[in-house]
Amino acid sequence: MPGLYLHIPFCKQACHYCDFHFSTSMALKSRLVEALTQELALRADYLGPHFTLETIYFGGGTPSLLTAAELDQIFTAIHRHFRVAPDAEITLEANPDDLTAAKVRELAASPINRLSIGLQSFHEPHLQLMNRAHSATESTAAVQLAQEAGFENISVDLIYGVPAPDHSLWEQDLAQAFALQVPHLSCYALTVEPDTVFGRQLKKGAFRPPPDEFVARQFEMLLTEITSHGYEQYEISNFCQPGRESRHNSAYWRGVPYLGLGPSAHSFDGVSRQHTLANNPKYVASVLERAEVPATIELLSPTDRANEYLMTSLRTSQGTDLRHLSTNLGVDLLGHRADYLTYLQLNGWATLSADEVLTLTDKGKLLADQITLELFQITDFSD
Ligand SMILES: C[S@@+](CC[C@H](N)C(=O)[O-])C[C@H]1O[C@@H](n2cnc3c(N)ncnc32)[C@H](O)[C@@H]1O
Ligand code: SF4
Known part of the structure; x- marks a missing residue:
């Protein structure tokens, strides 16, 4: 969609x-x-x-x-x-x-x-x-x-x-x-x-x-x-x-592709991100005079995609589906970070459902940035 x-x-x-x-x-x-x-x-x-x-x-x-x-x-x-x-x-x-x-x-x-x-x-x-x-x-x-x-x-x-x-x-x-x-x-x-x-x-x-x-x-x-x-x-x-x-x-937040137009807009086609130049005169000149959109393209590595999914999903009430993370994005948090996941639950910062969805509690939402960062580093190591 x-x-x-x-x-x-x-x-x-x-x-x-x-x-x-x-x-x-x-x-x-x-x-x-x-x-x-x-x-x-x-x-x-x-x-x-x-x-x-x-x-x-x-x-x-x-x-x-x-x-x-x-x-x-x-x-x-x-x-x-x-x-x-x-x-x-x-x-x-x-x-x-x-x-x-x-x-x-x-x-x-x-x-x-x-x-x-x-x-x-x-x-x-x-x-x-x-x-x-x-x-x-x-x-x-x-x-x-x-x-x-x-x-x-x-x-x-x-x-x-x-x-x-x-x-x-x-x-x-x-x-x-x-x-x-x-x-x-x-x-x-x-x-x-x-x-x-x-x-x-x-x-x-x-x-x-x-x-x-x-x-x-x-x-x-x-x-x-x-x-x-x-x-x-x-x-x-x-x-x-x-x-x-x-x-x-x-x-x-679900990672669905989108097209972003105009200076500074981002786009995502499922595998790469495109960042349009944040400069109005250069954007206008390039598009109108040369029919070119001034933009850089960033190919997303599996680690980038896993990190993005973690960053956005952990902020939502739907939470982070650890099975999706492991099966589709190659990051096995249950295998590699079991201790940290237990620590989050013991502190009352997150819950883990029977179908392996990690969701932050109200207390945990206050620490969302730190928790995401902690999980990010591990993603990098496991790559
Ligand atoms: C970038 S604005 C664009 C919408 C519109 N120009 C406006 O002012 O409402 C989108 C929203 O981002 C939020 N925002 C932008 N910078 C922020 C900041 N440094 N801290 C907190 N909220 C910020 C504001 O609530 C703002 O309504
Ligand atoms: S500077 Fe512009 S975009 Fe930013 S918050 Fe104010 S009105 Fe909105």
Whole structure:
């Protein structure tokens, strides 16, 4: 069930935590849309000749900066080169400041049937600290307007672990998100990336992230609240009402091939990964003037594929199928790491089912990165 990802690399302003690829200059926007339609043609066979797109995802950057005409241009090209399932999940990431009543009506009239709205917080000082382009009032209004326009499939992004005197603001953020009755939430712990304003401030001692225990407590609060509101944690940072998982992201985590278009996008065809150059002018020039997508190809070794499967599956509620890992990817964790697997279970960090599926407990999810790393090293040794 392959998916299509389109990266829209433009933002009104740079958020202080974000190291995704984007430009704050709109000068190349229409040329880049044209280049995306060309790339659709150039890479129509990337996933093989016989497939139907089950999901389409506009990510960014800020895809809600695309005009109705630009979206139309892209959809026309998609339908010219690909078959799209009639019930395809078509998601657009949107920023609250773009979601006016007119804009949501426009989006509702397009093929887009799922919105992922980047709220981050309902607390004004936190939005300002992060340099978001919207107010707390706009955060709430964006969701309500989208619902009024008929969008049922809505996800909101929130960030926790933001410096604060106590946990009350995070508690209020969660309460507000639940009050909006959105079927899907993505909640991320603030990470300080070196090449961002927060990263540079941290180096100079001008930004102090909260201690790990503070962030861990907020993650625990999140899990408690999620459960009491009837949501499922189907991936470490992703929560939904029953049946409302993101089909697009779930397919990534299951290792299903996908095609990613636009600068900085990744693609996966089952054996290799392709990384498109994260540079808007070079991408546009190469695609439009030379009909070439500037990209590097990384052939995945069996170890790479096993590591990727471990990294993604361990974060999901479905867990890591140790039989699949051993039979299809050549890594026998039960044989080589029996002691560590027992240690994880004795500490209450993971469970191992009778059919050999390893799943992290809530306590274990707090240590997901360390546990994955530990299993990674072993994978390398056994290769
Ligand atoms: C890259 S943005 C793209 C969507 C859209 N531009 C927006 O701002 O909502 C996707 C999400 O990644 C999360 N994110 C990006 N960088 C992060 C960081 N350093 N720490 C925590 N969350 C981050 C934010 O929640 C954001 O909504
Ligand atoms: S979080 Fe979203 S709006 Fe902010 S810089 Fe990153 S991609 Fe752009």
